[in-house]
Amino acid sequence: MRSRNKIKLSKETKKDMVNKIKNYFLNEREEEIGDLAAGLILEFTIEELAPEFYNQGVYDSYKYMNERVEDLLSIQTY
Secondary structure (H helix, E strand, O other), X not given: OOHHHOOOOOHHHHHHHHHHHHHHHHHHHOOOOOHHHHHHXXXXXXXXXXXXXXXXXXXXXXXXXXXXXXXXXXXXXX
């Protein structure tokens, strides 16, 4: 999901996520970080980590749908 397929967030969503990162650092590490640092962490997460979560979600959906198709075939009458 490099540049071509980069996840695009609305300004409101990005601002909310930046605030969540800042709050995490404050609550868990007792560190105050600014918007720039939190924004860089968010960009890193989107570019480097999110593709793995996305791919796992695709795989889980595939596996789930295959199981449902097998269930559907079991109701055939002969």
